[in-house]
Amino acid sequence: MKISELTVRYGTFTAVDHVTLDVPPGSALGLVGESGSGKSTLARAVAGLTPHRGSVTGIDRARIQMVFQDPYSSLNPRMSVGHAIAEGVGPRNGSVARRAEIERLLDLVALPAAAARKYPRELSGGQRQRVAVARALAARPDLLIADEITSALDVSVQGAVLNLIRELRAELGLSMLFISHNLAVVRYVTDTVAVMRAGSLVEAGPVDEVIGSPRHTYTRTLLDAVPRLQRH
Structure with missing residues (x-):
């Protein structure tokens, strides 16, 4: 799947600003950023749930399913x-x-x-x-979108759900767009990561490279919020 110049505007407010990303078949892309960064809006646009400009190609929208934050x-x-x-x-x-x-x-x-x-x-x-x-x-x-699927759960069960996602990826060869504010969670589940801030893409690449050698100051700020991922 290829996301090209995807933009979402609500009146004069730009929630997602010309984002371009690839999700190769069988891979998992993590979208990470603070609340309000635009990552969930981007995911909903990819799923065809939010009006947008730009294109989503290489996949039938009818073959995209989304799992939301609050299961209840x-x-x-x-x-x-x-x-x-x-x-x-x-x-x-x-x-x-x-x-x-x-x-x-x-x-x-x-x-x-x-x-x-x-x-x-x-x-x-x-x-x-x-x-x-x-x-x-x-x-x-063909694509599963997981939008902050552990953030509403007790800490004691978050790990079990993340392990389930990893197992399903391995067993089914799922392509996935995995959204989280937590880089540690993204690192555990995904192959690549895209960092969003204020609707824009600030950094993207293999997850270990982005975490190991972040290029953008915002990514380093996100890393500092997760002590065990801080660089030494």
């Missing part, structure tokens, strides 16, 4: 887990095959088949986020 608000509280995932699976191959696919997807995100009968209120935050991931994967996306 993104799931219908009146819909069971099985029905929520079934929306992504669709009517293909009849009800028996659909149930089997729901069980396969639950297993893929390390949830038992019995979870299909539960409702979001009966699950923990980490379990709800796993359901959100399973629902996104049900559509068999």
Whole structure:
């Protein structure tokens, strides 16, 4: 997928300013920056959820799925887990095959088949986020966008969800746009990273290079906020 000169404006305010990036098949690009940097707006534009200028090529927009920050608000509280995932699976191959696919997807995100009968209120935050991931994967996306998917979770379960994302990448060969304000998280999950500030791209490259030898002062500021990533 290639993002070319993508721009999002709200009246006179420019939220994303002429951003150009590549996400090769099977790779994970991390978008990092503080709140208000434009990274989530860029992701929503890539997914076709926000009007924009510029282009997104090399992918069918219908084959992009997004997982949002708050798993509870993104799931219908009146819909069971099985029905929520079934929306992504669709009517293909009849009800028996659909149930089997729901069980396969639950297993893929390390949830038992019995979870299909539960409702979001009966699950923990980490379990709800796993359901959100399973629902996104049900559509068999060519690109998965993960927007701050651990920031609303307890610290105790954030690592488990990040490990799940790494495992899914390895197993499925997923292409991913992974959004976070935390460079340590981005380093753990992605191959390359793009640093955004005030809607503009200030630095991009292989994640270890950007963290090891940052070129922009803003990137160094982000690094200073994560003690274990500070350079010596």
